[in-house]
Amino acid sequence: MTSLKRWTLHEMATRAARDIPEGAYTNLGIGLPTEVANYLDTDKEVFLHSENGILGMGPAPPKGQEDPDLINAGKQPVTLLTGGAYFHHGDSFTMMRGGHLDICVLGAFQVSAAGDLANWHTGAADAIPSVGGAMDLAIGAKQVFVMMELLNKQGEAKLVERCTYPITALRCVSRVYTDYAIFNLADGVATVTELADGVDVDFLRSLIFLPLRQATG
């Protein structure tokens, strides 16, 4: 077995970006998933949606050209591509909730094998919960991808049998990009589709206590 080499953020984002097809209406959640925008092939036309009323969102502007009235969901300055559009929140969440987005990529505290997502609240008594548009994206996008580190800071798996953190939405996640492997979730079962160097399925089984299938071929 070659030595273990976990994927970097760059390698995780590259893989998620690779799976977003030409022409997909896509929302990239705040945090790690926002990075995916930097790894989309420039010759592939992908329509990035931002919940605050932007379709055809472009990259950050050059320094000095930031506009406080043109920001993304993470409140960072962005630009509008030629052909892009602005609209109000009613229309924006119609796109999200109404099933018009092809893909969203979200961060997570936990994902269950059944595809339940927990990403808005730690449940801690002193936490101030914030939900934003996460619940709307999770129930509304045709496909929900999650991008997260496989283990939390305590070394516990975030891909779990049952979420112990408060749920964002039930049975919504279909694919999980982690630093150890990529998992497809279907019918309550996690299937490993790609492994980082030096990682095999038995090793994953020792980290996450779930029945795992390995994709064939």
Place this chain on the structure above:
Amino acid sequence: MQAGLADVFDGATIMIGGFGTAGIPNELIEALIERGCSNLTVVNNNAGNGEAGVAALLAAGRVRKIICSFPRQADSHHFDRLYREGRVELELVPQGNLAARIQAAGAGLGAIYTPTGFGTLLAKGKETREIEGRGYVLEYPIHADFALIKAQRADRWGNLTYYKAARNFGPIMATAARCTIAQVQEIVPLGALDPEAIVTPGIFVQRVIALTRAASAAA
């Protein structure tokens, strides 16, 4: 600016447009702070950033309750402190439900069934219903006494156009308040706004206040 807020009263529900830094009607909020009303219920996507805008209104102790989707941010320290001290009540609403409830109020609907939040803590104690195999939560409209919004241009009839992503909640909040007050960069003569490009028709706007040029006008 202050005159436009003369009838704001203690205990009023006030929608404030904006998302993060975009579209916050800072000048109207400053005037509201000077107006001196307290015990307000504020409806905004966030619970204030940094020192200005909604954060300043909170810091001034004017807010009893905030209805929002995303209160906690790196620079939401005023809200964080007041919330932890139990001095401000929080109604946390998923952002799409916030928008839909505001739209429901504007559209005269009695309630809506939304799939967002079904099966979560935020649906606890709420009526649910299965419609064609999918779970929905009953949510009620959010009405306001006043909406404070930021637009780009207005005319004497109160028609509004917006600037980039500053539009966000403005057009829907305008429909849901008894009195919508828009701060704009300029007021232009009737006919100067392309009718095809008007985003908020004047029927939803009761007052416009120009920050530069031309005088303010009652619409």
